[in-house]
Amino acid sequence: MLAAETNRDSFELPHAQHFEGFTVNYDELFTDEQVNMPLLRQRAFNLRWAQQPDDVLALTAADPDFPVAPEIRKALGDYVSSGVLSYGPAEGLPSFRRVVADTLMARRNIDCTPERILAADSAASAMFVIARYALRPGDEVIIFDPVDFLFKASAEVAGAKAVLCPIDSKTGAIDMDGMRKLITPKTKMISVCNPHNPLGLVLSEQDLRAIGEMAVEHDLWIMNDEIWSDIVFDPVRFVSIASLSPEIARRTMTVCGFSKHYGLAGLRIGFLVAPTDEVYEGLVAVSTAPTTAWGAATLSQVGAQAAYEHGGSWLDAFLRHLTKIRDYAAGRLANMPGITVRPPDATYLLFPDVTAYGMSSTEMADYLLEEARVAVVPGVAQWFGPGAEGHIRIAFPTSMAIISEALDRIEAALAKRAQAFGDVSRRFLPRAPDAAVDVVVRFGQLAGPPGLRP
Numbered sequence: 364m365l366a367a368e369t370n371r372d373s374f375e376l377p378h379a380q381h382f383e384g385f386t387v388n389y390d391e392l393f394t395d396e397q398v399n400m401p402l403l404r405q406r407a408f409n410l411r412w413a414q415q416p417d418d419v420l421a422l423t424a425a426d427p428d429f430p431v432a433p434e435i436r437k438a439l440g441d442y443v444s445s446g447v448l449s450y451g452p453a454e455g456l457p458s459f460r461r462v463v464a465d466t467l468m469a470r471r472n473i474d475c476t477p478e479r480i481l482a483a484d485s486a487a488s489a490m491f492v493i494a495r496y497a498l499r500p501g502d503e504v505i506i507f508d509p510v511d512f513l514f515k516a517s518a519e520v521a522g523a524k525a526v527l528c529p530i531d532s533k534t535g536a537i538d539m540d541g542m543r544k545l546i547t548p549k550t551k552m553i554s555v556c557n558p559h560n561p562l563g564l565v566l567s568e569q570d571l572r573a574i575g576e577m578a579v580e581h582d583l584w585i586m587n588d589e590i591w592s593d594i595v596f597d598p599v600r601f602v603s604i605a606s607l608s609p610e611i612a613r614r615t616m617t618v619c620g621f622s623k624h625y626g627l628a629g630l631r632i633g634f635l636v637a638p639t640d641e642v643y644e645g646l647v648a649v650s651t652a653p654t655t656a657w658g659a660a661t662l663s664q665v666g667a668q669a670a671y672e673h674g675g676s677w678l679d680a681f682l683r684h685l686t687k688i689r690d691y692a693a694g695r696l697a698n699m700p701g702i703t704v705r706p707p708d709a710t711y712l713l714f715p716d717v718t719a720y721g722m723s724s725t726e727m728a729d730y731l732l733e734e735a736r737v738a739v740v741p742g743v744a745q746w747f748g749p750g751a752e753g754h755i756r757i758a759f760p761t762s763m764a765i766i767s768e769a770l771d772r773i774e775a776a777l778a779k780r781a782q783a784f785g786d787v788s789r790r791f792l793p794r795a796p797d798a799a800v801d802v803v804v805r806f807g808q809l810a811g812p813p814g815l816r817p
């Protein structure tokens with residue numbers, strides 16, 4: 364049975380199931396003991412455990428600390444032990460494309476066929492392909508601020524300019540009239556991050572409709588990044604912009620991947636969904652897949668296919684675990700003086716406002732690293748846009764033991780800082796106008812070698 368057919372929206376899978384002759388209790392896969400720290404210290408890069416000193420707790424890149432689902436490991440192992448690792452089809456394995464199309468139709472109500480799914484070597488690379496297809500030098504693309512840096516980076520790789528539409532980080536409100544005013548004759552695309560990294564926001568159907576209608580009215584493309592759409596907490600419901608109307612769907616190119624919910628970041632696997640055959644052909648040509656210079660590894664597609672086909676019980680248990688951690692961590696942060704935090708509706712990211720402590724995001728991240736021995740991602744323009752300043756990003760796809768230890772340490776460090784600084788609960792310092800520039804320069808201290816991402 365497809366994971367898509369066992370949509371968590373409708374009913375829950377049993378917590379224990381038979382797998383390979385054993386009974387697996389999926390909830391037990393998310394206990395403290397399941398986090399294999401020696402292996403993570405060797406293998407988890409991108410600002411995470413392998414790049415931090417041994418006494419530092421890494422709540423940095425959005426990448427789960429738990430071993431991947433047993434069903435995925437089995438599929439990967441079987442494929443490798445069969446011994447044949449030939450070239451695959453340039454556009455992806457037929458079985459992978461079929462399972463992705465079936466899943467999107469069943470779970471997201473996206474009208475698609477396997478022939479319009481292009482396997483990609485990550486969501487990031489799929490975003491770059493869309494940008495190269497839709498944009499020309501000098502074009503403008505509207506992106507949110509804050510938002511993951513890939514939105515700006517993908518616009519710029521095509522020679523286009525990213526124009527920022529603010530989201531209120533406290534309320535999650537998007538100024539739709541403001542977005543409308545950003546449209547000029549140069550605007551070619553609106554890029555949507557839904558659910559939203561780093562705010563943990565699920566866009567409302569009303570906002571999505573407004574964006575879709577704007578795109579129809581002004582003949583714009585929509586880049587629709589749904590990589591977080593399977594990490595959504597009850598009772599919030601996710602709606603895909605590609606499902607809203609045929610007119611909106613026709614101009615929407617959807618991106619998704621397997622790094623966030625199934626923890627397959629190291630397999631570099633994702634896909635693109637094209638709205639029409641013509642767009643599909645264009646995307647394939649731009650990707651250079653037919654030359655074999657680009658494309659998803661067959662092994663990665665096998666793992667991702669197993670995730671969609673057989674990973675539903677594991678994912679449900681992961682969500683139950685994340686819900687507990689979200690509630691615990693957001694509650695604890697909210698009780699720390701001077702910290703404002705919105706519990707995320709989706710993602711495993713917290714994005715607290717720390718301005719009351721009179722430090723820039725980078726200064727706070729540096730301080731927590733030094734004083735608490737906890738690594739977080741500073742809300743700097745380089746990673747999330749200028750609207751992120753004053754925040755830090757804390758990723759929590761880890762064990763309760765690690766999160767509670769990290770929060771104990773953060774709380775103690777903040778109390779120490781508050782003592783030195785005065786009553787933080789009453790202080791809300793104005794931002795220095797050059798803060799964003801300053802912190803980009805300073806971020807090098809935490810970021811390590813260039814080319815890494817949170």
Ligand SMILES: Cc1ncc(COP(=O)(O)O)c(C=O)c1O
Pocket residue numbers: 425485486487488511513556560588590619620621622628632633817
């Ligand atoms: C919104 C968003 N899009 C894309 C990506 C990149 O995912 P991938 O690992 O598949 O390149 C991320 C990773 O954090 C993300 O948050």
